[in-house]
Amino acid sequence: MTERTFMMIKPDGVQRGKVGEIIRRIEAKGYQIVAMKLMTPTPALLAQHYAEHVDKSFYPALAAYMTSGPVVAMVGEGNEIITGWRHLMGATDPTNALPGTIRGDLARAWDTAAIMNLVHGSDSQSAAAREIALWFD
Numbered sequence: 001m002t003e004r005t006f007m008m009i010k011p012d013g014v015q016r017g018k019v020g021e022i023i024r025r026i027e028a029k030g031y032q033i034v035a036m037k038l039m040t041p042t043p044a045l046l047a048q049h050y051a052e053h054v055d056k057s058f059y060p061a062l063a064a065y066m067t068s069g070p071v072v073a074m075v076g077e078g079n080e081i082i083t084g085w086r087h088l089m090g091a092t093d094p095t096n097a098l099p100g101t102i103r104g105d106l107a108r109a110w111d112t113a114a115i116m117n118l119v120h121g122s123d124s125q126s127a128a129a130r131e132i133a134l135w136f137d
């Protein structure tokens with residue numbers, strides 16, 4: 001089923017010059033990028049995006065990481081893209097992410113309180129709808 005998802009290249013991806021490589025992998029898979037913008041998230045936007053995490057002990061570190069610089073916010077479209085993009089990303093913790101995935105190939109464990117893992121993708125259809133509306137008015 002053709003569907004849309006919210007995809008993001010996080011600040012470490014932009015700062016480390018991985019934008020081209022990540023977009024190359026999205027396009028190599030055959031997914032379409034139907035919206036894209038470079039922006040630095042505000043703390044308020046981030047708290048809405050990560051509403052499920054705001055009360056967690058790592059949230060201050062996550063917020064500092066995610067507002068540290070520009071991100072590339074994208075809407076992707078393709079068959080089963082929500083699940084497929086999460087497979088392309090790999091496991092949340094780069095140490096556990098398999099080779100062949102973006103996190104497995106390009107990220108490593110960082111000695112910081114927030115897991116820096118280059119990319120984000122919505123984990124369900126309801127999350128995709130909510131996140132696309134949040135990031136693209």
Ligand SMILES: Nc1ncnc2c1ncn2[C@@H]1O[C@H](COP(=O)(O)OP(=O)(O)OP(=O)(O)O)[C@@H](O)[C@H]1O
Nearest residue numbers: 058062091092113114115116117119120121122123
């Ligand atoms: N225990 C933790 N300690 C530090 N940072 C964490 C921890 N768990 C998650 N994070 C950070 O918060 C983000 C959101 O966590 P979540 O569990 O939703 O992971 P995810 O779905 O793989 O990642 P994302 O939502 O960014 O795609 C992670 O990508 C990571 O940057």
